[in-house]
Amino acid sequence: MIGSSQRETLYCEVCGSEIRGPAYRAEVDGVEMTLCPSCYYKLSKSGRARLVRRRSERRVRRPRRPRIEMYDIVGDYDERIRSAREAKGWSTAVLAQKLRISESMLKKIESGKMKPTIDLARRMEKLLGIELLVPTEFEDEEYTAPPPGGLTLGDIVVVRRDED
Ligand SMILES: [Zn+2]
Missing domain, CATH: 1.10.260.40 (lambda repressor-like DNA-binding domains)
Incomplete structure (x- = not known):
């Protein structure tokens, strides 16, 4: 089937491996790259990587935004x-x-x-x-608040970046 490439395969531009988990779009030494989680954590720890935006996972269906239609x-x-x-x-x-x-x-x-x-x-x-x-109106906070204790490492990174 042609054109069914909604799920693109991402490769880490640092180590070259296929990214199976979350992919990170980060600036590494000023160059925007797609990174695998482990390279991203390594490079962000040493301060070389700066998150641009997080890419959705390859295999996971596009995270559904809470579409609140009540x-x-x-x-x-x-x-x-x-x-x-x-x-x-x-x-x-x-x-x-x-x-x-x-x-x-x-x-x-x-x-x-x-x-x-x-x-x-x-x-x-x-x-x-x-x-x-x-x-009906919906309460925004109810849906945007992260579940208690449910933060993944990736979420924490994103949250911190957003506060900058
Ligand atoms: Zn990598």
């Missing part, structure tokens, strides 16, 4: 659904069938006794042309 169902979802359904002239049976849910479930939702799931709300939004989901 939604909440609007408070008056029951009214919105019912009035939109009535505006279309659909009975609860018809709408339930279109949504592939039971009519009794739809009735519960329309009477506010049951909140639709996000997935169901999305389908209702499309079908009825209404808005049921509102993005």
Whole structure:
């Protein structure tokens, strides 16, 4: 297969070995290079390597950034659904069938006794042309704080560099 080179093989530009763990992009004596962890630690200890940025590991899937997409169902979802359904002239049976849910479930939702799931709300939004989901705010710190005791050596290096 051509062009499936998302995973590039990295070689240490100091010792020439294939980098299997994290790769480091560092300036060594003013020249930007890709280093294996052991060369990076050796050279940074002696002050010759200065981290530019950390490359992601070759085999590990791109570290997923916490994509925080949280939604909440609007408070008056029951009214919105019912009035939109009535505006279309659909009975609860018809709408339930279109949504592939039971009519009794739809009735519960329309009477506010049951909140639709996000997935169901999305389908209702499309079908009825209404808005049921509102993005909720997320707490940044919760996701950016490193797990206690969970720092790897590489993370520590990066953190220290960033504080410079
Ligand atoms: Zn090396």
